Every structure is written in structure tokens, then in C-alpha cells.
Amino acid sequence: MNAHSGIPAHVPASLVYDFDYVTAPVGTLQPQNEISRKLKAEAPEIFFTPRNGGHWIVRRASDAVEMFRRTEDFSSAPEYNDQRQWKPTLLPVQADPPEHAEYRKVFGAYFSPGNMRRMEPDIRQIAGGILDRIAPKGGCEFVTEVGEVFPITIFLRVVNAPMDDRMELLKLAQMFTRSPDPQGRAQAVKGLSEYIRRLFDLRRENPGDDILSQLIKSNFEGRQLNRDEEEGLGTLLFLAGLDTVRSAISLIVTYLARHPDQYARLVEEPALIQPAVEELLRISGTSSPERAVTHDLDYKGVQFRRGDRIYFMLPLMSFDEELNAAPEEVDFKRELSRHLIFGSGPHRCVGSHLARIEVRILLEEWTKRFASFGLKPGTDVPMAASTVWTPERVELVWPTAKQKENA
């Protein structure tokens, strides 16, 4: 996992900085802020690290926006990247234009802002159910009891799959994000695609109006999707919205537990929740996407070679002064909470509208039930080593009605 790759000949020593993006959060309280500060002080804007197979790191927002747009130079396709050649190829994330847009159309319409707003009552019901179960206990371990349950329940609803499948799916999703090596991730992708295959076969027998049925019906350049494509789309659908949402809401709840004054404002003024969500998401980015260079090229004086891998540290870009003044301040009333946690360009997270709604509804239902809450005394929130930045556990306590009666 921490295998130290050699530095390629074309990388100058001045651009090398030893940084493991998977383990970097371990030991931090708020990795996005702390790691951003450290790299700003110590590392070039674009640097090469020998960790994780050796790759470049981009940490400025303006570079990310430009490079994500230049898909012909910075590709998502597995042919340029030997670390991402699992089967099936995940779609549309591992496709480049022009095929990319065709694959993306299928999700784009389904995950539109309007369509996701229609899901709000269902999402609220799911959130309410989860929170009603834990409220009387006076405490919980948020990551396993809420963070993981909430998004996976929503996705099982989206694909109309049985709730009993939850545990199996969680294990596979975690295997993907917590595997330090390509083999582990490939195994997870295989397991997930087999599950998806079974669901697709069921929907072929009995079509519904869930997204898998829509994928089966859909039209790709005038033909139906083949089985590999179906598995690629379906597997990405599962991976994309699980660990990311679990991590983001766990981090957000941790922030609010540590800042009861900020939390109290949300309880007092529920209308503040929507802008607060954007500001809280800004500081709670979890994912750092990857691209591979398609041909030798110069970018702002940096020599890239074909096959070079580049990770874009999206969570850190929220602290780029070009995006926000005083970026370390968490201000719910910021005029604009600018960030790139959902990426940008053609691969901008198609689930971003759903993600925002999930976070907002969870906070709305949380504030309705918990006038105050905090971290369990004597506990800490350890950050995991993971490609998707996430806390290991978040132990919370709150006063119950019974306790309030007895007080």
C-alpha cells in the first residue's frame, strides 16, 4: 500500500513530494483543511508522489477545471491507466467523449434536479425512519447506524432491490474504497457487478420503472446496451453514491457535534439549513478523481508523459483562496460557498443533485429530533486510511425525553 515507486526519469526532483493521499487523513481532525494547509506550505502546485504506484497531484481549482475539460489530454479511459483496468469498465466514469455523453444520457435524465426533487418525500421517510429508531437510545455510532444505512437504503429504493441486500452490498463497496491495491478494488468491482447482473436479469423478466429497467430500455447510439455496459453502468451506480454520501454526512455531523453554536443556529432557523448544507459540503469533500495522460505534453511548465496518472485533490480545493475568501471560516451566510467536491466538466458528479437533497433532508430531520447533541465524552473521531476520505466511527450522545423528564 505504501510501496514506494521509483521516480520516472521525466519528473524533476523539484516536483517530487512524498504524499500518500490514502493515509494522509489518519491522525487529523479535519483532513481537508489541515492537509490543504500543509500542502500549500510545503508542496508545489502540481507535484509527483512515489506513493500508490506513483502519480501526480493537482491541488488548485483552476487547474482541475481546465484539465477536466481537456478530456483528449487527460483521459478517464482504462486504456491509458494500468491501475484501473478492472472488469467491467465502470460507466460513464471510465469513458471519454464522445461515447461518454451517450452513456451519461441514461443517468442524466434520471438524476436531474427536477426528478430528484420528486424523490424528496421518499427520502424524508427513509431519514425519519432511521432517526426515529435511534432517537430513544440517547446515542449512536453514526457511521454504521446512519451514515451507511441512509444512502444505501435510498439506492436500494432507486433500483427497487430488496433491503436484505444491504449488508452484502456495504461489504463490497467498502472493499472497493478501502482496498490499498488494484487487485482488491478489482475483486470488489467483480463482486458488485455479479450482484448487478442478477438484478438486471430479474428486471429483464419483470420490468418496472426503476433505473435498471430504464437502462435496459435505453438507446445507445441506436442500439441496446450490451451486458458489459449494463454491468459497468449499474456497478458505478452502486459505488458512486454509497461511501461518498456516508462519508460526507458523517463528517458534517461530526463538525456540528464539535460546534454546538453552529448547530444551534440550524435548530433555531431551519431556513438556514439549505445554505448551510453547501458550506458544510464545501469543507467535507471526500473524493479525489483520477485521470491519465494520453500523450506527452507540457502543462504550465510541467512535463507529463503518456500514461502518467494524475489525482485531483478536490477536497482541498475548497480552501483555494481563488474560490473563497477566508476559506477556513465556516460561514453559513457566505454569499457563495464555492467548491469542486462534485468535480467539474463532462464527468461532474451526476448524483450531485441527489446528494445535496440527501444531506439537506438528513439535517432537517436531525434538527427536528435533536435540540442538541455532541460527541460521546472520551471518544475521538479517527479518520480512516481510504481512497474516499471517511471517519472510522462517530460516537454521539444526546439528551432523551426520559432524561429531560428526570432532570
Next chain:
Amino acid sequence: MTGKLVICVDRQVCAGHALCAMRAPDIYEVDDEGFCCSDGNVVPDGAEDQARLGARACPEGAITLEERGA
């Protein structure tokens, strides 16, 4: 100001973040897939600040506001 402020959206650059509509819902609309469809719209008097806010919200820089003569 005697001129009109007109919304210009580069649809090639628009990536469907829908932050324009989120931040300035009275000024910007998005279509069924989340792409901005306000290109060519005239900003109502008094709403210039809202229009600028929505344009600045776009991470892609896809929205510009042009002054067209009176």
C-alpha cells in the same frame, strides 16, 4: 443604466451543476437534465446583483452577462 443586461450561457461549457438556479432561482432556469436554459434572457431591472451572483456560482464560468445598448 439604460442598456439591458443579457444572460449568455456557453452550453458547451455548462456541465449541469445547476448552481446558477440554486443561487438565483428567480433568474436562472435549468432544463430536464440540469443544464442552464437561460441563454439570451434579459435580466429584469433591479435583479442585476442576483444575476451576477448566479453567474459567479457557476464553477465552469459558463455564464457571462453582456450589456446590450438601450
